[in-house]
Amino acid sequence: MSTPPPTAAPRLIATDLDGTIVRSDRTVSARTIAAFARVERAGGRFVLVTGRPPRLMDEIAEVFGHRGVAICSNGAFRYDLRSRSVTAEHAIPVEVLGETARRLRAAVPGIGLAVEYAHELAGDEHYEAGDWDSDTTVQRRPDTDLFGRPAPKLIGRHPELSADELLALAAPVVGELVTVYHSNGERLVEAVARGVSKASALGELARREDITPEQAAAFGDMPNDLPMMAWAGTSYGVANAHPDVLAAVDHVIGSNDEDGVAAVLEALFAES
Template sequence: MTPTPFPRIVATDLDGTLLTSDGTVSPRTRQALRAARAAGAEIVFVTARAPRGVREIAARTGVDGTAICSNGAIVYDVATDEITHSSPLTPSAAREVAETLAQVLPGVGLAVETGRNVLAESAYTRRIEADMAFYREVASVFDAGQPIVKLLAMSAAHTADDMYAAVADAIGDLAEVTYSGVEGLLEISAAGVTKAATLDRICQERGIDAGEVVAFGDMPNDLAVLMYAGAGYAMANAHPLVLAAARHRTLSNDEDGVAAALEALFPLSLGRGIPRR
């Protein structure tokens, strides 16, 4: 799987990767993305965020194509603001997962990402200020009759690493369990639904080989994408599991690591970059 000189898809995570720690996109990164697009590459955001958390970033970066959202459960058309594909958990699988979580992590709080909104039980205390208009308080996430694009499990008493270690084997093949940087939060998708699986489907639709993809990420939910791509780059600030497994590394998100790598892959006038390794 040898990458072409100019990759056809640049697949990048957002938080901790493309975005700086204050949630902005640097001028250097915007320039690098423009240069990659000018060279013929498609920019695909591959993120745990829901579509509502992607559109503004896409506008700031000039990206108007396809985004993979909610850890692969949603394919989102940025230009039309439409969800073109969704792979939710079945209600029965979600209930079984919730029962397992309650047994292994007593007191865990649950919320559901529907694709457009968040349904949150009282024990799920995490609130994102910019998202408050999209939250709905419910007695049970299973009584609302809404699609369960992503089941969120929160525990203030545990780290995400500890939660994952406690529940991954118990849930087994029933669902996909991962996490993306928020302490005490697990993100659970339907079995077989990952960022990498959805990216592969998009590549197949476009006739693109995995070797023609360059990818960037920082957290365990990015790892499958980094291993799938012809060139998968871990950010310098990445989770230890990602740093240990990824074949390539770049600078941190606050050092414009995505831009630095793209400058070495695409013909930029800035004359900066890092060698591929």
């Protein structure tokens, strides 16, 4: 993929992590780290915008030298990488959480459910731990505890259905209650509070710093990135992105394993 020709450098760079700047081997290249340092030297702001919860951000914080801000759990948290602390949280209310769980179980037999907080993950007996977790990190709880307090994110995993198939089943039955999406292909569907998204959290942060959408560029690879990319003045999808992303973005760039984001940033923030 070719790098788009340089334009005026954005004031804000917003990027997804996994599949976008994190490579297939779960590393971030030295080139990518240097490219984001270039953004900062030019006076730009960068924000990491991810589906990961804060508990899975330690390695990323180390990579970026504990600088900057991350939007986590698809907009449910704003997380300060320097202090490793949550500075804002948007949770699904208890009554909505329980009703969403009931509808998902009815619409998708066999689904296992879990709730995700900043630093813990709790699931029912059917929830299958994913690549990021082991069975020992998932706290097994009865429904009264699982759905008895507000939760920033609700997760459903199915033993057979793909993420796209799960989303197609879930969206019609819970879309009026929560923001439902998927961020990978690992048989997973996810939900945050209604009105919460990567775009809403990014917009909130930008307004605090007097940055307009037109002054922002966004990079991503999955359907949960689409609201953020629609919000930003310029959007970039990596070559390995979901087809829905590739169809919607302004520019298609090199893949995550080719450091596509770094190549664009080097062009936008050229140094002599």
